[in-house]
Amino acid sequence: MVKGISRRVVVVDSPDQRYFEQAIFIVRNDAAGEGVTARDLVEEAKRVARNYAGGEHGRYSRFWRDLSPAVYTIMGAAGIGLVWLVVALV
Numbered sequence: 001m002v003k004g005i006s007r008r009v010v011v012v013d014s015p016d017q018r019y020f021e022q023a024i025f026i027v028r029n030d031a032a033g034e035g036v037t038a039r040d041l042v043e044e045a046k047r048v049a050r051n052y053a054g055g056e057h058g059r060y061s062r063f064w065r066d067l068s069p070a071v072y073t074i075m076g077a078a079g080i081g082l083v084w085l086v087v088a089l090v
Contacts, residue, residue, distance in 0.1 A: 010045040023049045 008027040014020045025045045 010041050012042070012045050012049045014049075 010025040010027060012023045012025070014022060023045070025041075025048070027041060031041070
């Protein structure tokens with residue numbers, strides 16, 4: 001049960017509704033006092049949703065995501081082998 005709570009939200013519809021229908025952003029209470037318009041809020045919500053949904057988070061982000069699990073296994077085994085070799089030779 002919720003009593004006496006009033007919050008402002010921004011609802012952004014998903015362009016590809018295969019997995020998600022909407023993203024809901026709860027607006028901070030002090031956001032209106034900073035001269036932010038409703039349009040600014042909606043644009044910021046769209047930008048954030050776009051970044052989380054499929055934005056590039058780094059230069060090689062897509063490259064690392066697309067690698068096969070076998071490549072990660074080989075890289076891990078090579079790393080452990082290198083550590084073993086350094087310890088064995090010292």
